[in-house]
Amino acid sequence: MRRSELNHAKQRTADIFNQVGIRLTEEEASNIEIAWFGLNDLEKQGLELVTYVNSDRYCAKELVLFPRQTCPEHLHPPVGADPGKQETFRCRAGKVWLYVEGEATANIQAIVPEGSEPYYTVFHEIELNPGEQYTINPGIKHWFQGGPEGAVISEFSSTSRDENDIFTDPGIERMPTITED
Amino acid sequence: MRRSELNHAKQRTADIFNQVGIRLTEEEASNIEIAWFGLNDLEKQGLELVTYVNSDRYCAKELVLFPRQTCPEHLHPPVGADPGKQETFRCRAGKVWLYVEGEATANIQAIVPEGSEPYYTVFHEIELNPGEQYTINPGIKHWFQGGPEGAVISEFSSTSRDENDIFTDPGIERMPTITED
Numbered sequence: 001m002r003r004s005e006l007n008h009a010k011q012r013t014a015d016i017f018n019q020v021g022i023r024l025t026e027e028e029a030s031n032i033e034i035a036w037f038g039l040n041d042l043e044k045q046g047l048e049l050v051t052y053v054n055s056d057r058y059c060a061k062e063l064v065l066f067p068r069q070t071c072p073e074h075l076h077p078p079v080g081a082d083p084g085k086q087e088t089f090r091c092r093a094g095k096v097w098l099y100v101e102g103e104a105t106a107n108i109q110a111i112v113p114e115g116s117e118p119y120y121t122v123f124h125e126i127e128l129n130p131g132e133q134y135t136i137n138p139g140i141k142h143w144f145q146g147g148p149e150g151a152v153i154s155e156f157s158s159t160s161r162d163e164n165d166i167f168t169d170p171g172i173e174r175m176p177t178i179t180e181d
Numbered sequence: 182m183r184r185s186e187l188n189h190a191k192q193r194t195a196d197i198f199n200q201v202g203i204r205l206t207e208e209e210a211s212n213i214e215i216a217w218f219g220l221n222d223l224e225k226q227g228l229e230l231v232t233y234v235n236s237d238r239y240c241a242k243e244l245v246l247f248p249r250q251t252c253p254e255h256l257h258p259p260v261g262a263d264p265g266k267q268e269t270f271r272c273r274a275g276k277v278w279l280y281v282e283g284e285a286t287a288n289i290q291a292i293v294p295e296g297s298e299p300y301y302t303v304f305h306e307i308e309l310n311p312g313e314q315y316t317i318n319p320g321i322k323h324w325f326q327g328g329p330e331g332a333v334i335s336e337f338s339s340t341s342r343d344e345n346d347i348f349t350d351p352g353i354e355r356m357p358t359i360t361e362d
């Protein structure tokens with residue numbers, strides 16, 4: 001992705017935090033992370049986030065999903081002595097549909113990103129509205145999509161090691177390079 | 182404390198969360214915890230909280246301090262294999278003054294609760310405004326007070342074991358009994 005597109009997405013994310021009353025320091029706002037997974041279609045598959053703290057014991061992040069934006073299917077494997085990341089998603093604003101392993105829900109509400117259908121394989125749906133949360137255990141495949149108005153989500157978890165995440169789509173790069181423009 | 186006073190404080194806390202746009206489920210609102218530390222002077226020394234998640238790996242809570250309300254000085258000791266709770270306080274609304282071990286600040290902004298002066302012994306001041314945060318390592322004594330308008334604080338931490346906290350004031354009970362009325 002081009003630097004100018006990233007900056008645009010950062011500003012849009014900062015505006016959303018502002019609208020829902022989540023305050024960031026200037027430094028945090030300038031460090032908003034845009035995860036586009038190397039797919040070059042941020043609106044469809046991507047995630048915007050601020051990491052508040054990531055110590056060797058716990059992690060807390062604030063996530064933004066644009067309307068119908070999808071964080072692609074992945075899991076958090078064991079890393080050394082760590083059994084893998086356990087994470088709790090708490091919806092703060094908007095709506096999010098979360099999909100995990102288990103019995104597939106008959107008519108899911110999310111729209112699987114077109115062209116990436118083979119890389120979405122778990123369909124047990126959990127709908128989270130503001131104030132609702134769900135905890136995902138290590139090793140469980142999951143993906144999630146913002147509702148029609150998008151979503152803001154607090155993530156509380158054990159230590160985050162994003163570079164170890166395993167995505168179902170082999171074309172995904174968690175840390176792709178930026179094109180300067 | 183009497184049940185009726187507790188219920189009043191719970192409702193006041195729920196109203197504050199509502200005002201600052203923090204959404205709770207009905208179950209969470211009905212489980213708001215009022216910590217009065219057995220001191221029977223909640224307005225002066227106390228804390229209101231909701232625990233979102235407390236797994237064997239991490240914990241997240243939302244705290245409320247009424248105006249000038251103080252959470253008394255304490256520390257989090259090692260418990261078995263756990264080196265003690267590490268906690269990050271993130272101010273969401275209002276203002277909080279946090280005091281930790283280290284060089285005493287010349288003119289602290291908080292008012293030490295009258296009559297409890299002997300039980301406040303650390304005075305290195307950190308002021309947190311919305312969007313600002315601070316991480317306290319295990320074993321470090323700390324206390325904190327809400328500003329003139331009170332405060333709402335997110336706490337991200339390792340596993341919480343409140344019953345093991347060590348308070349400087351030997352008269353404090355973390356889990357005192359409620360008087361039915």
Ligand SMILES: [Zn+2]
Nearest residue numbers: 074076087142
């Ligand atoms: Zn995940």
Ligand SMILES: [Zn+2]
Nearest residue numbers: 255257268323
């Ligand atoms: Zn503490």
